[in-house]
Amino acid sequence: MNPSTLIGILASVVLLGVVLFFSAENPSQFIDLPGLGIVLIGTLAATFISYPLKEVMRIFGLIGTVMRNERMYAQKDIEELVSISKIWMSGDIQKVEKALEKVSNPFLKTGVQLIIDMTPEQDIIDLLQWRISKLRAKEHAEAQLFRTMAGYAPAFGMIGTLIGLVNLMFMLGDGDMTAIGQQMSLALMTTFYGILLANLVFKPIAVKLERRTEERVALMNMVMQGLSMMSQKRRPAFMRETLKTFMADYEDELNDGNNGEAVSELRP
Template identity: 75%
Template sequence: MNPSTLIGIVASVLLLGVVLFFSAEDPALFLDVPSLAIVLVGTMAATFISYPLREVVRIFGLIRTVLRNERLYTAHDIEDLVAISRIWMTGNIRAVEEALESVSNPFLKTGVQLVIDMTPEEDILDLLQWRISRLRAKEHAEAQLFRVMANYSPAFGMIGTLIGLVNLLFLLGDGDITSIGQHMALALMTTFYGVLLANLLFKPVAVKLERRTEQRVEVMNMVLQGISMMCQKRSPNLMRETLNSFMIDYQDEINDGSSRRPQAGAEAEAEAEA
């Protein structure tokens, strides 16, 4: 399981458990099946109306994607590109094709195959950029699905609250304060469930999917740069250093946080003070 997702799930469960245990007289009052059903069924119904069936049925698969620890083998892709580039520099196309058979990244494999086929660099880059744009659009739509559900669930929570308030108004004539209080609490439960699902499930999943897309696009752009350098027959060592820059996480591109100053600058300041 993805470590950050696991931490988030455990922390949210602990938070709700502690809050209900110490602040609620009876934690069981927060378990109301009809209220939860209004929010879940209403949200799913509105989602089915909004999206085609083939997209809605992917919800559970996308949740599994968020839960599992998906690795991007960036370093492995760099080594594959550099190794293939070294062979390509020798002009042995047969050896390049044999090395390409062991490559697992389909995006990288497509780019190298086009280079072997002597496709113009501009056409290769256009095709690969189109594939990047297609992946970004597809996965953005998947994340947007959960953002739409995050908008629907609080709305259906309010609908459940309105239903509860209507029932509450019929009890006002009886004057039973205890019964009125109980129905008022139940009326607010649907809003509680709607807000909880929106902010603890649907929105976090959407953000996680968006971040996943950013990481995947970054790897694809790295491969794109490597393919371009391969077309230009750049040095494999230069390719390695260039592609490694995609993996390095600089805190600051200009200042590394060190307090040291250049000697010339220190001497200039001393002269200025004198």
């Protein structure tokens, strides 16, 4: 499991434990299954209306992606690029094709194959940039799905609260203050559930997916830079140092902008 995700889950459990067992006289008061059902089912219903079925069905897979501790094989890609570049410099195309069979990164493999096919450098760059843009758009839409759900959850929490208040109005004539107080607390629980799900589940998943996309795009840009140098037949040693500097500069920028959080590793 991703360490930061695990820490977040544990912190959430601790937070809820404090709320339930230290801030309430009766922890069971925070359990309102009808209210939770209104928020969850309402949020899912609105999401199904907003998105095609195939996109909504990817929710569980995306949650699994956030939970996994994926790795970015930047160093491996650099070494494979440098190794293939050395063979390419020697002019032995058959050895290049044989080495290419061992490459696991499809983005890198596509670029090298285009170079072997003597495709002009600018055409290679244009194609790879198109693939990067396509990936960025696809994964932005995935993150936006959870941001949309984060907007729906509090709204359906308010709907549940309004339903509870309507029930409360019918009880005012009886003058039973205990029953009125219980109905008021239950009415507010749906708002609690909506805000909790939005800010502790949906929004964090969206941010995590966006961060993952940034890292994947950075790696793809690094590979594209290496392929450009390979197409120009730049020296492999120069290529290695340039790509290492590229990734180091990117990590520094990420750390400066995100309070020193390290870059996770994952494969584009």
